[in-house]
Amino acid sequence: MTQDAFSKTLITTASDQVFVDMRREIVEGSIEQGSKISEPELAKRYGVSRATLREALNRLESCYLIERKANVGCRVVALTAERLIEVYQVRSALEGLACRLAADNMAADEVQSLKQLLNQHLQTQRVKEGESYYQEAGDLDFHYRIIKASKNEHLIHLLSNGLYQLIRMYRVQMGMVGPRVSKAFDEHLAIINAIENHDGELAELLMKRHISASQSNIQAKFDRYQSM
Amino acid sequence: MTQDAFSKTLITTASDQVFVDMRREIVEGSIEQGSKISEPELAKRYGVSRATLREALNRLESCYLIERKANVGCRVVALTAERLIEVYQVRSALEGLACRLAADNMAADEVQSLKQLLNQHLQTQRVKEGESYYQEAGDLDFHYRIIKASKNEHLIHLLSNGLYQLIRMYRVQMGMVGPRVSKAFDEHLAIINAIENHDGELAELLMKRHISASQSNIQAKFDRYQSM
DNA sequence: TTCTTTAAGATTGTCGACAATTTGTGGTTA
DNA sequence: TAACCACAAATTGTCGACAATCTTAAAGAA
Numbered sequence: 428m429t430q431d432a433f434s435k436t437l438i439t440t441a442s443d444q445v446f447v448d449m450r451r452e453i454v455e456g457s458i459e460q461g462s463k464i465s466e467p468e469l470a471k472r473y474g475v476s477r478a479t480l481r482e483a484l485n486r487l488e489s490c491y492l493i494e495r496k497a498n499v500g501c502r503v504v505a506l507t508a509e510r511l512i513e514v515y516q517v518r519s520a521l522e523g524l525a526c527r528l529a530a531d532n533m534a535a536d537e538v539q540s541l542k543q544l545l546n547q548h549l550q551t552q553r554v555k556e557g558e559s560y561y562q563e564a565g566d567l568d569f570h571y572r573i574i575k576a577s578k579n580e581h582l583i584h585l586l587s588n589g590l591y592q593l594i595r596m597y598r599v600q601m602g603m604v605g606p607r608v609s610k611a612f613d614e615h616l617a618i619i620n621a622i623e624n625h626d627g628e629l630a631e632l633l634m635k636r637h638i639s640a641s642q643s644n645i646q647a648k649f650d651r652y653q654s655m
Numbered sequence: 656m657t658q659d660a661f662s663k664t665l666i667t668t669a670s671d672q673v674f675v676d677m678r679r680e681i682v683e684g685s686i687e688q689g690s691k692i693s694e695p696e697l698a699k700r701y702g703v704s705r706a707t708l709r710e711a712l713n714r715l716e717s718c719y720l721i722e723r724k725a726n727v728g729c730r731v732v733a734l735t736a737e738r739l740i741e742v743y744q745v746r747s748a749l750e751g752l753a754c755r756l757a758a759d760n761m762a763a764d765e766v767q768s769l770k771q772l773l774n775q776h777l778q779t780q781r782v783k784e785g786e787s788y789y790q791e792a793g794d795l796d797f798h799y800r801i802i803k804a805s806k807n808e809h810l811i812h813l814l815s816n817g818l819y820q821l822i823r824m825y826r827v828q829m830g831m832v833g834p835r836v837s838k839a840f841d842e843h844l845a846i847i848n849a850i851e852n853h854d855g856e857l858a859e860l861l862m863k864r865h866i867s868a869s870q871s872n873i874q875a876k877f878d879r880y881q882s883m
Numbered sequence: 884t885t886c887t888t889t890a891a892g893a894t895t896g897t898c899g900a901c902a903a904t905t906t907g908t909g910g911t912t913a
Numbered sequence: 914t915a916a917c918c919a920c921a922a923a924t925t926g927t928c929g930a931c932a933a934t935c936t937t938a939a940a941g942a943a
Contacts, residue, residue, distance in 0.1 A: 669896075669897070670896080705899090706898065707898085
């Protein structure tokens with residue numbers, strides 16, 4: 428899988444490595460959602476001490492991938508329909524804000540670069556039809572750039588380090604890969620235009636609508652998944 | 656100081672205690688903003704091992720009160736004008752959402768209870784004029800109830816455990832105590848009315864405006880503080 | 884049988900010590 | 914003088930072991 432912009436984490440220490448590895452395994456489902464986590468077992472598996480593992484667990488907790496209870500232990504987050512709605516409500520508000528700020532702040536060359544990304548994205552799409560990871564990474568990169576362009580460090584952190592891994596987890600495990608391609612492209616284009624015109628209000632509205640559509644899409648998959 | 660609803664944390668372990676204690680000291684300024692944190696020193700001061708202290712530091716990091724760099728250490732967050740703006744932009748978006756959801760979800764008796772809180776709040780205000788903590792706690796409780804009424808657990812967690820301690824830190828250390836009392840009361844009342852009428856759109860707008868006013872207020876204090 | 888109690892097992896919380904890395908200081912060289 | 918390097922001190926990262934707590938399963942009472 429090609430790595431998306433959200434997943435790039437500077438790895439310095441052993442616990443960084445464990446954190447990144449576990450994050451990937453949880454998001455991709457290798458470590459099953461809702462399952463209990465045994466500290467001794469995982470420490471052995473990653474070849475580190477429990478202290479190091481616990482450091483990683485702490486960080487996984489702050490990005491909402493695991494939940495802890497004192498004297499009881501950790502559990503991987505469970506993907507429920509309710510949580511999906513909650514997360515997307517929050518995402519909509521935050522990314523709407525990011526998009527409005529981006530419309531205010533983004534320089535002309537940044538907008539051009541974003542347009543270029545979108546075109547490139549479309550090309551890849553046509554050539555590699557069916558290979559979903561490119562699209563997934565592409566979509567994420569688009570959102571990432573806009574979030575970055577908000578220039579609001581707190582907001583950037585909240586979305587990149589906090590929310591997006593959980594969103595990815597839903598998308599990956601629901602098998603969100605193909606269908607919404609061309610439609611999402613048009614929506615992205617409309618958002619860029621609003622940003623280019625520095626129309627923050629419109630940009631925010633379009634982004635919220637875009638995310639709302641994404642939510643409906645994933646929710647439909649979720650319902651199908653549930654009824655199997 | 657009377658404790659506000661946001662600060663109530665269930666204390667089970669030693670690191671819970673250290674976490675709550677340090678949080679209070681950082682918010683109130685006993686541990687100076689921007690100062691470096693020495694793990695051995697603080698561990699000794701709280702009478703716990705470094706492992707326990709580090710557990711607490713991890714949690715302080717996830718509520719944005721300290722910042723860590725690998726192999727370098729922790730530093731208490733620095734209260735800057737830029738960060739204040741960033742935090743309030745995020746707060747406005749999230750609490751606006753919370754308020755809209757509350758307007759959709761809140762039951763009649765919950766609304767009554769909220770009205771009652773506001774009245775009680777006003778009484779206390781008149782009696783204890785000058786004693787600022789009541790007001791501070793009262794205002795926070797008002798916001799807390801609305802956030803809770805959103806019924807969105809993710810949003811609740813994001814605001815209560817994530818953002819509000821940092822907001823409190825600004826308010827406490829800037830000495831936000833007295834002046835905006837009666838005006839804030841009217842704004843609170845208008846918000847309740849919108850919620851009672853289940854007018855989510857209006858409730859969101861009013862809450863955002865209320866927070867925006869709060870921001871201007873605190874920012875003015877900040878500028879005065881800076882120029883001293 | 885069903886509910887409560889109790890004890891054994893397993894898991895998490897905490898500790899002190901060691902290893903790895905960074906920081907500060909002093910000396911050397913251009 | 915200024916820049917660079919080397920070394921020492923201090924700090925953070927990591928480890929294995931012990932203490933406190935929870936879970937489970939067996940034994941006993943209603």
